[in-house]
Amino acid sequence: MESLYSKDIEKMDPVYRLHLINSVTGFKSANLIGSKSNDGIPNLAVFSSVTHLGSNPPMVGFFVRPGDSPPDTYRNILETKSYTINHIPANLTSKAHQTSATYSFHHSEFEKIGLNEEYTDSVYAPYVKECTIKLGMAYRDHYPVPVNGTVLIVGEIVELKIPKNLIGTDGHIDLNEAETVTISGLDAYHRPKIIHRLEYATLKEASANKS
Amino acid sequence: MESLYSKDIEKMDPVYRLHLINSVTGFKSANLIGSKSNDGIPNLAVFSSVTHLGSNPPMVGFFVRPGDSPPDTYRNILETKSYTINHIPANLTSKAHQTSATYSFHHSEFEKIGLNEEYTDSVYAPYVKECTIKLGMAYRDHYPVPVNGTVLIVGEIVELKIPKNLIGTDGHIDLNEAETVTISGLDAYHRPKIIHRLEYATLKEASANKS
Numbered sequence: 115m116e117s118l119y120s121k122d123i124e125k126m127d128p129v130y131r132l133h134l135i136n137s138v139t140g141f142k143s144a145n146l147i148g149s150k151s152n153d154g155i156p157n158l159a160v161f162s163s164v165t166h167l168g169s170n171p172p173m174v175g176f177f178v179r180p181g182d183s184p185p186d187t188y189r190n191i192l193e194t195k196s197y198t199i200n201h202i203p204a205n206l207t208s209k210a211h212q213t214s215a216t217y218s219f220h221h222s223e224f225e226k227i228g229l230n231e232e233y234t235d236s237v238y239a240p241y242v243k244e245c246t247i248k249l250g251m252a253y254r255d256h257y258p259v260p261v262n263g264t265v266l267i268v269g270e271i272v273e274l275k276i277p278k279n280l281i282g283t284d285g286h287i288d289l290n291e292a293e294t295v296t297i298s299g300l301d302a303y304h305r306p307k308i309i310h311r312l313e314y315a316t317l318k319e320a321s322a323n324k325s
Numbered sequence: 326m327e328s329l330y331s332k333d334i335e336k337m338d339p340v341y342r343l344h345l346i347n348s349v350t351g352f353k354s355a356n357l358i359g360s361k362s363n364d365g366i367p368n369l370a371v372f373s374s375v376t377h378l379g380s381n382p383p384m385v386g387f388f389v390r391p392g393d394s395p396p397d398t399y400r401n402i403l404e405t406k407s408y409t410i411n412h413i414p415a416n417l418t419s420k421a422h423q424t425s426a427t428y429s430f431h432h433s434e435f436e437k438i439g440l441n442e443e444y445t446d447s448v449y450a451p452y453v454k455e456c457t458i459k460l461g462m463a464y465r466d467h468y469p470v471p472v473n474g475t476v477l478i479v480g481e482i483v484e485l486k487i488p489k490n491l492i493g494t495d496g497h498i499d500l501n502e503a504e505t506v507t508i509s510g511l512d513a514y515h516r517p518k519i520i521h522r523l524e525y526a527t528l529k530e531a532s533a534n535k536s
């Protein structure tokens with residue numbers, strides 16, 4: 115068992131540190147976030163920080179770093195108050211990962227990587243046609259995290275597109291059947307296999323208190 | 326493909342909605358957060374919202390809901406500025422999940438579920454002896470998310486305990502070898518299997534800009 119301290123992490127090669135610290139929190143959600151500028155240029159970017167915040171109302175958060183170039187996702191969401199969250203399935207990992215390349219603004223990542231936009235009446239931002247589980251989001255608020263220069267974006271699910279057979283009788287979604295992947299570190303894509311479901315001890319109470 | 330809208334989600338049975346919306350963001354990190362009150366009572370609770378925020382300095386966030394009872398983790402962290410994040414390995418899912426039961430304050434979950442505390446000179450809060458990858462955290466700040474009553478807690482990794490053989494030459498941690506699990510929904514534990522690692526397109530630039 116090795117112990118690493120602040121001073122060791124500080125002294126690390128920057129790329130080594132990026133890989134290490136990006137994998138140290140465990141497995142991460144794997145989503146493509148779709149957005150579109152007011153003048154109609156669609157954007158698509160892979161995010162591994164999408165996190166459940168609450169179920170009633172259905173709220174989701176994720177983190178952006180506004181200093182990053184190009185910050186299209188952040189700009190588009192503040193401008194239009196609309197975005198989509200699309201689960202990355204196992205067969206789309208290579209295409210999805212290409213969005214981590216820096217394309218110049220005024221280019222559609224959809225076109226560049228060969229994925230198709232899909233639109234509904236309820237949501238301005240484009241969904242990814244090829245994805246299986248898709249969330250249409252309405253921006254609610256954003257919170258700067260000054261200690262590290264990121265911003266937490268919070269939105270509400272206003273439309274959920276999902277094959278009916280993936281939803282169990284208790285509401286639980288079969289993400290294995292959906293072939294949704296998970297990310298570790300910066301660049302590793304994994305397919306999870308279920309071990310078991312366990313009784314949720316406080317579920318009765320949870321229906322009142324938990325979100 | 327089914328489409329569900331805000332009004333459909335609002336009308337759902339609360340437990341069905343809990344399961345559905347908790348699984349709709351994809352796979353989640355699976356960690357036990359250890360903390361200890363100023364008067365020495367240790368606490369342990371499973372969290373699926375631990376998220377990477379940045380690598381330099383190494384920052385991690387997670388969400389608490391202060392209204393939940395018992396809010397020991399939140400109280401202890403604000404009181405002592407110290408906590409630990411411990412990856413849940415496949416052989417500990419059942420024990421870890423038991424921490425989702427509501428124990429009264431002034432009881433140690435370590436004792437209740439049969440896991441052992443482990444201490445170091447650098448961190449006040451208890452680590453979980455049985456876990457393989459453990460992060461010692463110093464509280465940095467917290468940010469209320471008023472739109473849904475949660476609080477984002479942000480901390481810095483000040484100690485990292487990990488078997489040396491799990492760290493690749495480029496810094497990437499082999500979470501499969503560590504047997505770290507991932508959670509979907511409220512209660513489903515999965516073991517991920519790697520599909521592939523992909524070249525990180527902007528890594529050279531990233532070493533300067535990305536965190």
